Structure formats: C-alpha cells, structure tokens
Amino acid sequence: MSTITRPAPAEPASEPAPGAALHRPAPPRRRRRSRIGVAAARTPFWVLTGGLAIVFLYPLIWAGVSSFAPLAGTNQTDGWGFGNYITLANYQAGIWTYIGNSLFVSILTVTLTLVTSLLGGYAFARFRFPGKNILFLATLAILMVPYASLLIPMYVLLNLVGLSNSLVGVALVLTMLQLPFSTFLMRVSFEAVPKELDEAAMVDGCSRFSALRRVLLPAVKPGLITVGLFAFLASWNDFLAPLILINDSDKMTLPLAISNLRGQVQGVVDYGATEAGVVVLALPCILLFLVLQRHYVRGFLSGAFKG
Amino acid sequence: MSSNALKTRTPPVRRRMTQQRAEGWRGWLFASPTALIVVVLFIVPLVLVFQMSASDWPLLGGNQGVNVPENFVDAVNNRFFWNAVGFTLLYTVVTTVILLVLALGLALLVQESTRWKGFLRTAILIPSALGLASASLLFYVLYSPIAGPFSDLMADWGFTFLGTPEGALWSTVFLIVWRYAGFYMLLMMVGLQAVPEEVYEAARIDGASRWQTFRSVTIPLLKPTLAMTMVLCITGSLLAFEQFYILTKGGPDNSTITVVQLIYSVAFQGPNNLGVAAALSVIVLVALVVINIFQIRVFNDKEPT
Numbered sequence: 001m002s003t004i005t006r007p008a009p010a011e012p013a014s015e016p017a018p019g020a021a022l023h024r025p026a027p028p029r030r031r032r033r034s035r036i037g038v039a040a041a042r043t044p045f046w047v048l049t050g051g052l053a054i055v056f057l058y059p060l061i062w063a064g065v066s067s068f069a070p071l072a073g074t075n076q077t078d079g080w081g082f083g084n085y086i087t088l089a090n091y092q093a094g095i096w097t098y099i100g101n102s103l104f105v106s107i108l109t110v111t112l113t114l115v116t117s118l119l120g121g122y123a124f125a126r127f128r129f130p131g132k133n134i135l136f137l138a139t140l141a142i143l144m145v146p147y148a149s150l151l152i153p154m155y156v157l158l159n160l161v162g163l164s165n166s167l168v169g170v171a172l173v174l175t176m177l178q179l180p181f182s183t184f185l186m187r188v189s190f191e192a193v194p195k196e197l198d199e200a201a202m203v204d205g206c207s208r209f210s211a212l213r214r215v216l217l218p219a220v221k222p223g224l225i226t227v228g229l230f231a232f233l234a235s236w237n238d239f240l241a242p243l244i245l246i247n248d249s250d251k252m253t254l255p256l257a258i259s260n261l262r263g264q265v266q267g268v269v270d271y272g273a274t275e276a277g278v279v280v281l282a283l284p285c286i287l288l289f290l291v292l293q294r295h296y297v298r299g300f301l302s303g304a305f306k307g
Numbered sequence: 308m309s310s311n312a313l314k315t316r317t318p319p320v321r322r323r324m325t326q327q328r329a330e331g332w333r334g335w336l337f338a339s340p341t342a343l344i345v346v347v348l349f350i351v352p353l354v355l356v357f358q359m360s361a362s363d364w365p366l367l368g369g370n371q372g373v374n375v376p377e378n379f380v381d382a383v384n385n386r387f388f389w390n391a392v393g394f395t396l397l398y399t400v401v402t403t404v405i406l407l408v409l410a411l412g413l414a415l416l417v418q419e420s421t422r423w424k425g426f427l428r429t430a431i432l433i434p435s436a437l438g439l440a441s442a443s444l445l446f447y448v449l450y451s452p453i454a455g456p457f458s459d460l461m462a463d464w465g466f467t468f469l470g471t472p473e474g475a476l477w478s479t480v481f482l483i484v485w486r487y488a489g490f491y492m493l494l495m496m497v498g499l500q501a502v503p504e505e506v507y508e509a510a511r512i513d514g515a516s517r518w519q520t521f522r523s524v525t526i527p528l529l530k531p532t533l534a535m536t537m538v539l540c541i542t543g544s545l546l547a548f549e550q551f552y553i554l555t556k557g558g559p560d561n562s563t564i565t566v567v568q569l570i571y572s573v574a575f576q577g578p579n580n581l582g583v584a585a586a587l588s589v590i591v592l593v594a595l596v597v598i599n600i601f602q603i604r605v606f607n608d609k610e611p612t
Contacts, residue, residue, distance in 0.1 A: 053426070056489075060433065117341075129333075142345070144596060145349075148546055148570055149591055150353065152581055152584050152588050153359060153585065179341065237439065240548060244571070255440040275454075278445045278448070300494060
C-alpha cells in the first residue's frame with residue numbers, strides 16, 4: 001500500500017507524458033520471428049485493442065456527430081445544421097441561464113474547496129493541535145456515509161437556514177462532498193514539501209500565513225490544480241443535489257435542465273436536442289481532462305481514493 | 308511547530324507550553340473552515356437523519372413528533388422495498404464483478420508505455436471525465452429505438468435495449484462499465500506499479516509461466532488494491548441512482564428500482580414522507596457501514612504478513 005500513498009510530486013514539469021509515472025517500459029522486442037510472422041502474431045492484439053478504442057470512443061463521437069444530423073421529430077429535419085442547438089438554446093429559461101447556474105455552482109464549489117483544503121491541508125500537515133486526528137478522521141468519514149442518506153436531512157437543514165431552493169446551498173453540499181478527497185490530497189502535498197522550506201521563511205521573518213502564501217503555495221500548486229479539477233468535474237456534473245434542493249425551473253443546473261428537456265415537447269422526446277445538450281455538458285469536461293490529464297492521474301497516485 | 312526547532316532552541320518549559328498553546332490555536336485557525344463544513348454540513352445532517360427517521364415528518368409539515376418504530380415498519384413494508392433491495396444487490400454484484408475483472412485486464416493490457424497503448428489509455432479514460440448524468444443521457448439516446456444508431460437493427464431483429472427487465476439491467480451495466488472502466492483501470496495501474504520489478508524477474512528466473520506469475524505473484528501483491536477498488540465499487544453500486552433515474556425511470560414494470568430511487572420517491576414523488584425516507588436512509592447507511600467493515604475484515608485476514 002505504501003507506494004499507492006506516495007506523496008504527490010511537487011514538481012510537475014519533470015513528468016513527461018500524461019500518466020507516464022504509471023507505465024512500465026515496453027519489454028525489448030523478440031527478434032526471433034520474421035517481420036511478417038511478428039505482424040501475424042500481433043493481429044489478435046490489434047483487433048482487441050482497436051475494438052476497445054472503438055467501444056470507448058464511439059459513443060462520444062456519435063453524440064457529437066448526431067447532434068448536427070437530421071432526425072425526424074426534432075428541429076433538425078432536413079440536412080445537417082444547428083437546429084438541435086437552437087431548440088436547446090430556447091428551452092424554457094434559455095440555455096444561458098442554465099449554463100450560468102452551472103458555472104456559478106461550479107466556480108463557488110471549486111473556490112470553497114480550494115480555500116478550505118489549502119488551509120486544512122496546511123493545518124493537518126504542519127501543526128499539532130488538540131482534536132487534529134479526530135477532525136481528520138471525521139473529514140474522511142464523509143466517504144463512508146452515503147451521499148443520498150445525507151440529502152434528506154440536508155434538504156430540511158438548508159430550508160431552516162434560508163438556503164432552500166438556492167444554488168449557494170447546492171455548492172455548499174458539493175464542497176462538503178469534495179472535502180475528504182481534497183483535504184487528504186492537500187495534506188499529502190504539504191507533507192511532501194520539506195519543513196526546512198517554511199522554517200527558513202519564518203526565520204526570515206515571515207508569519208505562518210505569509211510563509212504559506214509566498215513559499216508553500218507555489219510548492220503545492222500541482223496539488224491545488226488536481227483538487228480544483230476534481231471539484232469542477234464533480235460540481236459541473238452533479239445531478240442529485242440540484243434535483244433534490246432546487247425547485248424553480250430557472251434555477252436548475254445544466255444536467256437537470258437537459259434531463260427535463262427530454263420529455264417537454266408534447267410528450268415526445270426530442271432526442272436531437274438531448275444529444276446537443278450532452279455535447280454542451282461533456283465538451284468542457286473532456287477538454288479540461290485532455291489538457292490536465294497528468295493532474296487527473298496525480299489524484300489517483302496520491303492514494304486519496306484509498307477510503 | 309516541528310520538534311526540530313524546539314530542540315535547537317531549547318526554550319524554558321513555561322515558554323514552550325505557551326508556544327505549544329499558540330501553535331494549537333493557530334492550527335485550529337487554519338483548520339476552522341474544514342471543521343465548520345464538517346460539523347455544519349456533515350455531522351449535523353448525520354444526527355438529523357437519525358432524528359428524522361424516528362419522527363413523523365411530512366415534506367411540508369416539519370417535525371410532527373416521535374414516530375418510531377412506525378417509520379421503519381413502513382419503510383420495510385413499502386411494496387417496492389424488497390424488490391429494490393434485491394435489484395440493488397443483483398446490480399451491485401454484476402457491476403462489481405464485470406468492472407473489476409475488466410479494469411484489471413485493461414490495466415495489464417495498457418501499462419507498457421508505447422504510443423498506441425498511451426492512446427488507448429486516454430481513450431478508455433475519457434468517459435471518466437463525463438458526469439454520470441451526461442453519460443446516462445448520452446446512452447438514453449444511443450439505446451433509443453427511434454434516434455439511436457441501432458434503431459434499424461432493433462426494428463429488424465425485434466429487440467430493445469430498455470424494454471425488458473433483463474435488457475434494462477444489462478444496458479445500464481454496459482453504460483456504467485463504459486463510464487467507470489478507466490477510473491478503476493487507473494487505480495489498478497497504481498497498484499500494479501507498486502509491485503516491484505524484481506519480483507517478476509524472480510518469477511521469470513524460476514521458470515513460471517505468465518499465468519502462474521499472474522496467479523501467484525500479481526494477484527496476492529495486488530490484494531490491497533483489489534480490496535480498495537472493491538469497497539469503492541460496491542459502495543458506488545449500492546447507491547446507484549442517476550443511471551436508473553435517467554435511463555429506465557425504474558421501469559419496465561418497476562423492475563429496476565434501486566434503494567436510493569426508493570428513498571427519493573418516498574420523499575419527493577408522492578408519499579412526501581421525509582420520516583420514512585430518513586428511515587430508509589438510515590437502513591442504507593447502517594448496511595453500508597456493516598458491509599464495508601466486513602469487507603475490510605475479510606481482506607485483512609487473508610493478507611499475508
């Protein structure tokens with residue numbers, strides 16, 4: 001288990017390819033068989049791996065292509081075009097309202113998660129205070145308790161404090177759910193930084209806080225990117241919290257709006273607009289993932305999923 | 308404060324005590340946002356769900372007084388309760404077995420660093436970036452007999468993906484495997500990475516076949532990873548909601564209602580009974596904790612010392 005919990009690398013520039021830390025070097029190729037013989041022996045491998053690539057990529061490519069394709073019963077019946085996206089844009093409060101709601105929830109969740117886990121990770125890694133272990137275990141215990149079990153009381157609780165039907169309430173719930181992963185990861189990130197670094201800063205007259213801001217923050221930046229990426233993916237995509245906590249249709253987040261859109265056109269499902277909605281939902285996630293893939297992989301290397 | 312700095316400066320005991328206190332105070336200051344969120348948004352709801360499960364608590368009426376054990380009796384006597392439990396368990400077993408076997412196979416397949424395998428790794432991982440709701444909506448269209456790419460095939464061969472209970476189950480399992488295979492593959496790869504190269508070397512020198520190496524070296528050394536992925540996968544599957552809410556809406560013939568869907572519908576779709584929904588939540592919570600403790604026990608017992 002020890003290697004799974006290896007500390008997140010503090011210096012991302014040294015990592016070559018995405019996920020490179022994970023693979024083994026390819027074994028030296030055997031030279032015994034002729035080149036044709038090797039190619040023939042490799043055929044099952046190519047069929048298998050090629051098939052796998054198709055299975056995993058086909059649904060995504062199909063969604064992208066078919067969102068522009070003509071389809072009976074949609075706004076895009078003759079020829080290719082943006083008809084489905086027009087339906088989507090004009091749905092109820094308008095797509096921009098829902099994108100705005102989702103962005104609001106995501107940005108608030110990411111910000112709260114980053115601030116909380118940065119300060120919390122620092123406290124857990126560098127301070128000794130009474131109740132530290134209990135607090136850390138309580139934070140990790142969030143993983144043990146089913147999300148759905150907490151949403152019923154959460155609904156009552158947020159009503160009580162005037163955050164019913166509020167996107168702020170949704171963001172608070174999502175921040176809480178991100179906390180075990182992000183606190184663990186930030187603690188590990190801070191622990192990977194040599195203590196001498198902040199001690200030197202404090203000898204030079206920095207306060208604890210300015211040592212954190214000026215010296216440690218750059219060192220744990222990769223960890224923060226990972227935490228932010230996971231928080232964004234989770235909050236942008238979350239379905240259950242807004243489903244339960246949001247009542248007004250103009251406060252719905254994007255996944256909820258698109259799920260509702262399916263059945264709205266006189267009881268007939270508008271598959272084309274649904275597909276366009278899936279593209280709008282998925283595209284930012286896929287692009288972010290491709291750009292930040294090595295930070296995504298770091299989330300796994302840190303051992304934060306150990307539970 | 309590190310013990311290092313204390314040793315080098317050796318302050319008098321009084322000063323050291325106040326310093327430690329100031330240190331603890333500052334630690335709490337940095338940890339206070341975490342503590343605030345954990346207490347207000349986790350501990351309080353956790354206590355509240357137990358209180359609600361013991362109270363008569365309609366959706367709009369608020370707390371109407373003690374109602375125990377009626378809530379739990381009502382929860383278990385709900386006409387969908389045992390169906391939901393049975394279906395959720397079946398779904399969990401099927402998903403966990405398929406997903407973990409496949410993830411391990413994929414991890415072994417793509418762990419070498421060649422260009423093609425790097426591409427394959429990325430291809431398998433991309434669906435993990437999608438939300439479960441997005442993936443479910445995508446497959447909702449993909450499986451559709453009207454708009455999906457298989458609609459002609461479905462018409463010719465006369466089958467549907469979501470029309471029968473078995474079809475709905477397997478179609479959902481496929482969606483989940485597609486969405487999560489990369490996630491679990493990555494966890495397996497991290498576990499495989501922890502197996503030292505020398506162990507494989509030794510097995511090779513001893514003349515072990517590939518299968519022998521896999522069975523007697525890889526699997527035992529991978530046990531911690533297998534335990535962790537199993538706990539994660541079982542927990543996730545027992546709490547399945549979005550995929551069924553979006554894809555099947557519990558149908559056909561109420562055959563794909565999961566426990567969390569039952570909680571949702573008791574609370575917000577019809578009965579509007581938060582007390583019974585909380586009772587169901589408590590049952591799920593306790594069951595999950597028991598299952599997880601049991602799993603960890605089993606894996607710890609078997610682990611070689």
